[in-house]
Amino acid sequence: MVSSPVAWWKRDTALNTYIYAQLLISLPFSVFGTYVTYQMQIAGFMIGDDGAGGPCMTYCIIEWAGSRLDLNAILLYMNAFGVGLGGLVTLILSAYSDYWCMFKLKP
Numbered sequence: 001m002v003s004s005p006v007a008w009w010k011r012d013t014a015l016n017t018y019i020y021a022q023l024l025i026s027l028p029f030s031v032f033g034t035y036v037t038y039q040m041q042i043a044g045f046m047i048g049d050d051g052a053g054g055p056c057m058t059y060c061i062i063e064w065a066g067s068r069l070d071l072n073a074i075l076l077y078m079n080a081f082g083v084g085l086g087g088l089v090t091l092i093l094s095a096y097s098d099y100w101c102m103f104k105l106k107p
Contacts, residue, residue, distance in 0.1 A: 017097035021090060029086045037075055044071040 009016050048060035048071060060071040 014097045018094055021093035021097070025086050025089055025093075029082055033079065033082050036078065040075060040078070041071070044074075 044060050044062045045056045048056050048062035050056055050059065051061045056071075061068050062071055062074070064074055
């Protein structure tokens with residue numbers, strides 16, 4: 001019973017590992033990116049101000065790492081970091097699958 005999925009996996013190990021890695025990476029990063037962005041917007045609009053001390057209406061300035069930054073800039077930085085981290089993990093897993101497949105092909 002187990003040999004059938006294993007045989008299918010070994011037919012094209014590099015492709016199957018790449019697809020599996022994409023699935024493992026995209027699911028948590030999409031959930032994380034959506035949830036964190038939403039929560040930071042809610043928290044930012046509650047604790048921030050419009051730069052003149054008033055409530056946040058169209059944009060919001062918040063305290064971040066000892067300085068005052070625009071909430072949109074922080075969200076964009078975090079999005080870029082998440083995309084970059086996902087790409088790095090994809091490259092590492094792709095390189096590993098190619099490296100592993102190379103040794104399986106040697107007699």
